[in-house]
Structure formats: C-alpha cells, structure tokens
Amino acid sequence: MSTLELLPAVDVRDGQAVRLVHGESGTETSYGSPLEAALAWQASGAEWLHLVDLDAAFGTGDNRALVAEVTRAMDIKVELSGGIRDDATLAAALATGCTRVNLGTAALETPEWVAKVIAEHGDKIAVGLDVRGTTLRGRGWTRDGGDLYETLARLDQEGCARYVVTDIAKDGTLQGPNLELLKNVCAATDRPVVASGGVSSLDDLRALSGLVPLGVEGAIVGKALYAKAFTLEEALEAVSP
Numbered sequence: 366m367s368t369l370e371l372l373p374a375v376d377v378r379d380g381q382a383v384r385l386v387h388g389e390s391g392t393e394t395s396y397g398s399p400l401e402a403a404l405a406w407q408a409s410g411a412e413w414l415h416l417v418d419l420d421a422a423f424g425t426g427d428n429r430a431l432v433a434e435v436t437r438a439m440d441i442k443v444e445l446s447g448g449i450r451d452d453a454t455l456a457a458a459l460a461t462g463c464t465r466v467n468l469g470t471a472a473l474e475t476p477e478w479v480a481k482v483i484a485e486h487g488d489k490i491a492v493g494l495d496v497r498g499t500t501l502r503g504r505g506w507t508r509d510g511g512d513l514y515e516t517l518a519r520l521d522q523e524g525c526a527r528y529v530v531t532d533i534a535k536d537g538t539l540q541g542p543n544l545e546l547l548k549n550v551c552a553a554t555d556r557p558v559v560a561s562g563g564v565s566s567l568d569d570l571r572a573l574s575g576l577v578p579l580g581v582e583g584a585i586v587g588k589a590l591y592a593k594a595f596t597l598e599e600a601l602e603a604v605s606p
C-alpha cells in the first residue's frame with residue numbers, strides 16, 4: 366500500500382510564518398521566519414513543503430520574493446499557492462522551481478484560463494478546493510465560488526491532475542479532518558486528493574492513511590506541528606506502513 370505523503374505547511378503573512386483559524390484574516394498566530402520553519406521541516410524528514418502566500422491569497426499585498434527565496438532554498442518538493450491567478454503570477458511561481466502550484470480563486474473565477482494552464486502544464490497544476498459545506502470559497506476564502514461537485518466534474522473533464530481539499534470549518538482548529546468530505550470527493554473523482562484542515566493527532570494521520578486506497582494521496586499538516594501536538598518525525602513514523 367502507498368504511504369500517505371505529509372506536507373508540512375508554511376503560510377506566510379507579512380513576512381512571517383503564521384497559522385490562521387478557519388482561514389480568517391486577523392486570527393494569525395506568528396511562528397517567526399518562514400525560511401527557518403521550512404528548513405526545520407526539511408531537516409525533520411519532510412519530502413514536501415506546502416507553502417502559501419496568504420497576503421497574495423487575501424489581496425493584501427504579497428510575499429512573492431520571500432516565498433521564491435524559501436522555495437529555492439529547499440531540496441525537497443514544494444507545492445506553492447496563494448495569488449496564482451494569471452499568466453504572470455503562474456510564470457513567476459513556476460520559475461521558483463516549485464514542484465507544483467495550487468490554484469484556488471482562479472479555478473472559480475477564470476475557468477477558461479485554468480483549463481488552458483492545465484492543458485499546458487499537466488501535473489504541475491493542482492486545484493485547491495476550499496469548501497464550507499459543499500460551497501467553494503475564493504479570494505482568501507471570503508467569497509462563494511460555486512458548488513464543489515459541479516466544479517470537480519468540470520475540472521476532471523479538463524484534465525486536472527490533483528486536488529487539494531480543505532474543509533475551512535476545520536482548518537486551524539485541531540478538530541480532526543473531515544473524513545466524510547474526503548471520502549465523498551474521492552468517490553466523485555479518480556484523481557489524487559491531498560487532504561487539508563483539522564489534523565490534530567497521530568490518530569488523525571492514521572485515519573487519513575486509511576483513505577489512501579480511496580485516493581487520498583497526502584495530508585497537509587499545519588497547526589498541530591506548530592503547536593507541538595506531535596513532531597514531524599513521529600508523524601512520518603505514524604504513516605509509514
């Protein structure tokens with residue numbers, strides 16, 4: 366059986382590594398230098414880094430130079446997201462050498478552009494499906510963007526390689542992942558799914574590992590690592606077969 370991939374998260378706001386609660390602006394807890402955080406996850410054995418420019422996602426500026434510096438400093442694979450919405454921001458993101466980018470708002474607001482870049486870049490493009498219930502949210506999770514399953518069907522048809530599914534109600538809360546949502550998404554698509562939101566314990570990671578046969582490929586872990594609920598080494602051990 367394949368091993369669940371773990372993607373420690375570094376979300377950057379105003380130059381700092383932060384965690385939010387429910388993705389809401391103003392709920393930040395700061396954890397210092399994004400580069401130091403990323404290097405620490407790499408040193409602890411991470412194979413992936415999930416790196417988010419939150420200011421670009423919220424439209425409150427950007428941390429592009431900093432996320433590019435962090436990406437270039439990594440020897441591991443980087444999934445880069447936040448504010449990648451047009452040719453210029455996509456080109457800049459890919460030029461960092463990241464392994465793939467994660468598109469959120471663009472998949473809701475400019476579907477023709479997203480279909481074009483999926484066709485051009487294949488599995489370098491993932492789409493972030495950030496949901497409340499079954500309603501997608503964009504622009505820093507502040508605006509509704511349509512139905513999850515209708516959008517998923519459209520993106521599947523366009524050849525989207527992978528989805529990063531975040532339950533906003535769980536994100537940053539340490540309440541456990543939404544396993545029902547993940548099962549439902551896996552039932553609706555044959556593409557790999559990266560789970561995001563709510564991981565609080567090693568048992569949560571074991572539960573997500575149990576969904577690997579259904580199509581869950583990986584899990585983003587944020588608050589639990591920063592809050593020291595467990596170490597990354599313990600997490601990697603927990604998901605190893």
Ligand SMILES: O=C(O)c1ccccc1N[C@@H]1O[C@H](COP(=O)(O)O)[C@@H](O)[C@H]1O
Binds near residue numbers: 467469
């Ligand atoms: O990761 C977060 O906590 C988060 C909170 C609020 C908004 C976005 C967030 N993260 C990620 O940002 C990208 C979407 O950016 P965009 O819409 O393409 O500009 C996506 O990966 C979200 O999961």
